[in-house]
Amino acid sequence: MNALDAMRDAALAGDVARAVGTASLEARLRGLAAHGAVGAGTGGGVARQALCAHELAARRWLVQPFARRPGYRVGIDAAANVFVRRDGQESMLSPAMTGSHIDTQPLGGWLDGAFGVAAGLEVFDALDRLGLRTRRPIDVAMWTNEEGSRFAPGLMGSVAFTAPQRLEAFLGVRDGDGLRFEAARDAAVDDLRAEALREGWRWMDTPLARPVHGYIEAHIEQGPVLEAEGLQVGCVSAIQGVRWFRITVPGRSAHAGTTPLAARDDAQAKAVRTAHALLEHAARCGDDRLRLTIGRWECSPGSINTIAERVVFTVDVRHPEAAALDAVRALIDAALPAGGQLEVLQDKPTVRFDAALAGLAREACAALQLSHREMLSGAFHDAMPLAGFCPSAMLFAPSRGGVSHHPDEDTPIDDLAACTRALAWCLARLAGPLVSSTPPEASKD
Ligand code: HGY
Numbered sequence: 001m002n003a004l005d006a007m008r009d010a011a012l013a014g015d016v017a018r019a020v021g022t023a024s025l026e027a028r029l030r031g032l033a034a035h036g037a038v039g040a041g042t043g044g045g046v047a048r049q050a051l052c053a054h055e056l057a058a059r060r061w062l063v064q065p066f067a068r069r070p071g072y073r074v075g076i077d078a079a080a081n082v083f084v085r086r087d088g089q090e091s092m093l094s095p096a097m098t099g100s101h102i103d104t105q106p107l108g109g110w111l112d113g114a115f116g117v118a119a120g121l122e123v124f125d126a127l128d129r130l131g132l133r134t135r136r137p138i139d140v141a142m143w144t145n146e147e148g149s150r151f152a153p154g155l156m157g158s159v160a161f162t163a164p165q166r167l168e169a170f171l172g173v174r175d176g177d178g179l180r181f182e183a184a185r186d187a188a189v190d191d192l193r194a195e196a197l198r199e200g201w202r203w204m205d206t207p208l209a210r211p212v213h214g215y216i217e218a219h220i221e222q223g224p225v226l227e228a229e230g231l232q233v234g235c236v237s238a239i240q241g242v243r244w245f246r247i248t249v250p251g252r253s254a255h256a257g258t259t260p261l262a263a264r265d266d267a268q269a270k271a272v273r274t275a276h277a278l279l280e281h282a283a284r285c286g287d288d289r290l291r292l293t294i295g296r297w298e299c300s301p302g303s304i305n306t307i308a309e310r311v312v313f314t315v316d317v318r319h320p321e322a323a324a325l326d327a328v329r330a331l332i333d334a335a336l337p338a339g340g341q342l343e344v345l346q347d348k349p350t351v352r353f354d355a356a357l358a359g360l361a362r363e364a365c366a367a368l369q370l371s372h373r374e375m376l377s378g379a380f381h382d383a384m385p386l387a388g389f390c391p392s393a394m395l396f397a398p399s400r401g402g403v404s405h406h407p408d409e410d411t412p413i414d415d416l417a418a419c420t421r422a423l424a425w426c427l428a429r430l431a432g433p434l435v436s437s438t439p440p441e442a443s444k445d
């Protein structure tokens with residue numbers, strides 16, 4: 001590409017970025033939050049776990065404005081990932097892709113994942129406002145079950161998309177009520193296909209592992225760094241490694257009042273000792289990059305006056321270096337009580353993003369004069385499996401107080417809009433060059 005074309009593309013990318021609407025972005029985010037909102041508005045948090053009724057309704061709601069708009073198509077794949085496609089001039093080319101997830105923690109915030117999907121759809125609206133068409137198609141993905149809190153592991157949708165052979169094992173995973181992921185997946189696919197038939201949506205086939213030209217995801221930081229440094233955007237260079245374990249400790253239930261300590265086989269006492277060894281390691285190892293969390297603890301029979309016969313608890317450990325994760329694994333093996341069971345639910349090594357695409361993110365911030373820095377992601381994201389599948393990168397918006405996975409999760413809308421503008425700039429370049437075209441009329445409804 002010659003210098004003149006590059007300058008023209010950068011100028012048009014700036015136009016697309018400036019066509020991002022703060023009000024329309026906020027309206028879409030607040031409308032999305034209403035699907036599963038606890039209490040009025042967004043302050044009470046959002047309960048929209050993977051593939052529950054709220055999420056299926058939210059998927060239909062997000063897709064609907066585009067599904068009949070000329071130049072757009074919709075699809076859902078075998079992992080129930082939903083895609084909204086904006087056609088390009090050369091529609092056979094592999095797409096530039098963005099997106100994130102709209103499933104939440106059992107009681108999460110209104111922006112985790114939701115922001116990346118809303119930002120991608122806002123870029124579509126910005127391109128429509130300008131009547132511009134990109135060379136490549138652009139897909140906005142709504143990945144299935146990123147959180148992993150209903151069905152473990154997390155990232156099921158994006159892992160299955162990038163490695164279809166993994167889907168089979170996911171289908172048999174059950175949630176706390178014993179429902180198989182396969183049943184929830186089937187219901188989600190049927191639900192969207194039925195709506196598409198009812199509404200006459202323009203449909204497209206979306207096979208797993210179809211080629212993607214590049215993937216860039218916008219997400220809230222979910223940590224304190226950007227806010228503390230007063231920066232607008234994080235250009236993410238890597239995501240730290242994460243491992244999830246489920247530990248089952250057996251015991252024998254007996255009477256709390258009559259059973260001498262020496263005669264007990266107390267699952268609770270044994271599990272607490274194991275958990276304490278892990279927490280002590282995290283507290284005393286002197287490595288403040290280590291993140292170790294015991295998030296779920298189930299005890300049976302759970303009666304105040306009966307010695308526990310079984311405890312099941314989870315460990316979530318994160319670190320940029322595999323050796324630190326290995327050390328925790330070795331400690332678990334050593335501290336596991338006799339008869340204890342260890343299941344590895346998730347083991348994802350640190351991923352580094354594509355240097356050129358991470359550079360484009362920084363170029364976008366410089367062109368748009370957005371204060372920014374390069375940074376590591378403490379949380380995992382759908383860009384993690386995508387990073388091993390196609391050139392990938394991420395953009396972060398600040399999180400107020402660094403809070404996430406909590407109803408207080410929040411980000412000033414101007415910061416969300418700034419990050420969306422950076423995303424728009426990147427997508428315009430990734431899917432470019434841009435040409436003017438008759439803007440797809442807004443859908444009649
Ligand atoms: O747990 C995570 O890192 C992500 O927010 N699901």
Ligand code: MN
Nearest residue numbers: 112113146381
């Ligand atoms: Mn997320």
Ligand code: MN
Nearest residue numbers: 105112147405
């Ligand atoms: Mn999350």
